Amino acid sequence: MNEAQYPPRLLFPALRPLYVFLEPLSWLLIRCACGLILAVHGWGKITRGAQAMAPTFAKLGYEHPVALVYLLIFVEFFGGIAIAAGLFTRFFAAAVAIEMAVITFGGWAWSYSPH
Numbered sequence: 062m063n064e065a066q067y068p069p070r071l072l073f074p075a076l077r078p079l080y081v082f083l084e085p086l087s088w089l090l091i092r093c094a095c096g097l098i099l100a101v102h103g104w105g106k107i108t109r110g111a112q113a114m115a116p117t118f119a120k121l122g123y124e125h126p127v128a129l130v131y132l133l134i135f136v137e138f139f140g141g142i143a144i145a146a147g148l149f150t151r152f153f154a155a156a157v158a159i160e161m162a163v164i165t166f167g168g169w170a171w172s173y174s175p176h
Contacts, residue, residue, distance in 0.1 A: 093145045095145075099137045099157065103134050
């Protein structure tokens with residue numbers, strides 16, 4: 062089936078004018094949501110400081126943990142702000158995708174225990 066011939070049915074057809082008005086703003090909303098969430102995570106690393114965060118990453122087995130924390134601050138805080146603003150989005154999206162792949166498949170999410 063060709064989607065151009067059969068557009069998706071609207072959940073609330075009476076809201077068609079609202080959908081048409083908001084459609085151009087959808088990417089802006091997604092960029093702001095993702096970018097600002099990343100920036101909040103990066104801000105936490107900035108406020109604690111790289112030296113305070115480094116032992117956590119050293120315990121997880123990463124070499125050069127201070128440098129890694131600075132890299133994460135760059136990707137999360139500055140990259141998040143850049144994504145929200147629409148600047149260098151492909152570069153920072155790729156960096157965030159790599160970070161999330163390492164978190165997911167490298168075991169950060171499962172091996173870290175705050176207790």
